[in-house]
Amino acid sequence: MNLTSVPPSNRSVVDGGGALSPGSMPDWDVLAPGEVTVPFVFASPHSGRMYPTEFLAASCLDIHMLRRSEDAFVDELFLNVPTHGAPLLRAHFPRTFVDANRDARELDPRMFEEPLPPDAFDNSPRAAAGYGVVARLVAGGTAIYSGKLRLDDVRRRISTLHAGYHKTLRQLVDQSRLRFGGCMLIDCHSMPSRGAIKDRDAHLRDVDIILGDCWGSSCDAVLSDTAERLLRDLGFSVGRNRPYAGGYTTRHYGAPGKATHAIQIEVNRALYMDEERIERTDRLPDLVIRLNRFIRRFVGMDWSLLVRT
DSSP states (O other): OOOOOOOOOSEEEEOTTSOEEEOOOOSEEEEOOSSOOSSEEEEESSOOOEEEHHHHHHBSSOHHHHGGGSOTTHHHHTTTGGGGTOOEEEEOSOTTTOOTTSOTTOOOGGGBSSOOOTTOOTTOHHHHTTOSSSOSBOTTSOBSBSSOBOHHHHHHHIIIIIHHHHHHHHHHHHHHHHHHSOEEEEEEEEEOSSSSSOGGGGGGTTOSEEEEOTTTTSSOHHHHHHHHHHHHHTTOOEEESSSOOOOHHHHHHOBGGGTEEEEEEEEEGGGTEETTTTEEOTTHHHHHHHHHHHHHHHHTSOGGGGGOO
16 A cells, blocks of 8 residues: 655654654555555544654654653554554644544634634634644643744644645545445544443443444444444443544545445543553553454444445
8 A cells, every 4th residue: 555654853752651752754654564455544643643843843842742642552552463464554743733533623712813704713612712723722621822822833733744644545545446336445544441421311420432433424334333232242331422423534434325334432531541640551451452352343243334325
């Protein structure tokens, strides 16, 4: 598969213990098998932990606070995807710098010195809440910056990272459709075990995994039902769409009528990490094994379901 990543930039890498060290990784990469043998693409847009030094200098938060927005270690949960014949796209830039699971036009006008361009989604509920393509807040509601940003600087972030990540993802999806006649895109995320669930959804606090298919619009129901059944068979408690129905990736790529299906998977962080310390726990290897079984069974299903219209 002839895919390239952008050259490394001036940034730092955060290891599992939270220390900073010089990094030379690309801003995103694709882990691909020797031969792609199944019509599946996996993506992890929020597990990046390479923080540009200029971003760290501009932020009024320390590195630990910035990391609270990460879907930490999700890329590791799905690291075995290529052994099942599918590619895994990983963003290495952090979502607090650029959020690859937002529309590139979701900008908050309160963050900038200049007026936004006419095509900006300045009325986006996500941007208004502080979590646009360039976030104003980290998870929990703390401001990232003490002052306003220059629009040109943010445009450069988006045109390099967001656009490049999605160009690669589009290539992967299109290659799958060309080769197999369809594609199943799995967008991989993690969710807090507490705090983010509202009182009306209190019954979801103990859910292990939530599948989001934009209330059935981004993925054929048979495929979503199959994923849920396989996860339940492996002992996971599973929710659907509430409160995570799917983000930009799911909405943008999911087109069941065109044989392109997209589903978001949110994994409860309590299953594999210490949320306060942002560290792996000894439960992570067991979770990797269970998810590996799910992937093997899901990619081994009847592919004719992917091209249903």
